Amino acid sequence: ELKVEQNPLFLSMQEEKNYTIYCNYSTTSDRLYWYRQDPGKSLESLFVLLSNGAVKQEGRLMASLDTKARLSTLHITAAVHDLSATYFCAVGYGNKLVFGAGTILRVKS
């Protein structure tokens, strides 16, 4: 059974500083996703990573995938307030996605 672990589970960030969220998974997979969820809202797809070494960037967020280490990272550059949300990684496992527990990001002014 695939297990997906994210850390940290909570991250209090200062504006303009850089941070990284880690997503480890226990079984080989060919796809990894990052989603964002604002409080009381739905989940929004951020990135899809489909191969070893894949790197995707959108604004201040950059996601990468190392399939050999079974690790994905979500790097935040120069945090700003509107990045405050919960970020989930999800790993493809057969027909389904298995989600990590989520990382709550809060940016302090």
Added chain:
Amino acid sequence: DTAVSQTPKYLVTQMGNDKSIKCEQNLGHDTMYWYKQDSKKFLKIMFSYNNKELIINETVPNRFSPKSPDKAHLNLHINSLELGDSAVYFCASSQDYPAGLQGANVLTFGAGSRLTVL
């Protein structure tokens, strides 16, 4: 134009009642899902249908019964509601692509249905 729409958005009911949540997607996707998000925000898949056929049926009490009348709709009926059923239920859909193509199985989620059982 909402891509994945769920109704109702909020549902408050008593223990023992039966309730349904409806989901519709207008994306032309082949696969639909129900996920449950508990109070700690943990997301767990419950069911998945591909072209009206059940393909994922996780360990969920028999009181939960999904129904897919066509590939654009996936409804969730819950019998004999219990306190522990209180959660946010998300419907989602995805288009199946051959492995290696961009967009593979990206889930589009509905806004969620918050169920509170008293």
